[in-house]
Amino acid sequence: MYSAFMTTPERLIESTRELLWERGYVGTSPKAIQQRAGAGQGSMYHHFSGKPDLALTAIRRTAEELRAVAGSCLDSPGGAYDRVRAYLLREREVLRGCPIGRLTMDPDVMADPELRKPVDETLDWLRGRLAEVLAEGRERGEFTAGLAPEPIAATVVATVQGGYVLARAAGSAAPFDSAVEGLLTLLAAFKAPV
Amino acid sequence: MYSAFMTTPERLIESTRELLWERGYVGTSPKAIQQRAGAGQGSMYHHFSGKPDLALTAIRRTAEELRAVAGSCLDSPGGAYDRVRAYLLREREVLRGCPIGRLTMDPDVMADPELRKPVDETLDWLRGRLAEVLAEGRERGEFTAGLAPEPIAATVVATVQGGYVLARAAGSAAPFDSAVEGLLTLLAAFKAPV
DNA sequence: GTCTATAACACGATAGAC
């Protein structure tokens, strides 16, 4: 239940965002959304055409939020290694998983091009942005020439996404932290000698 | 639909394994299982107590299979780096994702300790086995002393699990292959000079 | 804008005939 100071559509969107994160698209029913939002059925169908419409709005907002947070880590001043490190070590609710990445395992999301698009674009953007930071670092001589920006960027994003999987399986954030630690020591080997 | 030479329970288990892989636990209904298995409702409830029972049987079998395949890569003769490489490069249906890892995003699987156990144990075993191989390689002088087996093992498994996420989002195996390539170049930097 | 009523169907399971 949300504050009465939020409008009904706003409460519906926020409740959908939470449920998509917790239970995915397949596991989230309109009824559950309505109950969490404290809104009736008529209300939901007045503001949105149905479950897909509401989900699309929710996913887009979550995607934008993720871009903003990741972007602020990667745009920060400082060296390339430290910016990647900041992205990897940023505060996370590890056991909840990634609200965007988890949608890739949802068959109904992947089957709908509209729902799928923001998921694809967000992870693609993230990989691209990381590759830019790494390339910049290499050109500035912070990294050795052997560092290939695109594959390493994919490895960084994959480590985070897979870290969530390991953490959720274990019921503990430890494997996530361990995977990130491992990646950072590997990456540190490519720092050019000062 | 399966061969008539498979027993009914066998067809039910195999059909459940496929559906859990494709749609997850929440997205898989008893009806869908029965239809794919070519079995009636009465048949399913005669051989299994219900959806959780059938799912448990299916998950255990899939977990065992994954252990066997991963184990055969990691137990192969040869150097530690090559064995990890063999695990990373083994044939995979990348776009289908990991049949075990995907279950970590399923709320009903995570909520049931019995269903969750094989998922946890499999990924935990995999991390442990990789750590053993890496530790062995370090002791034999194949890797430099700076390589920490446990964190790197977590990074390896996370890269694979996250690689699936990236591939499914992109609708292409390319990001998976890229992430693995990146990890292998990072790992190669820790090979001791010959 | 929000509410209740209703619909047609799916879910997950049980009962009992065959």
Place this chain on the structure above:
DNA sequence: GTCTATCGTGTTATAGAC
């Protein structure tokens, strides 16, 4: 062992009153 019938509930809406 397998089948159909039935059950109570949930799903995803639409209709129409307020």
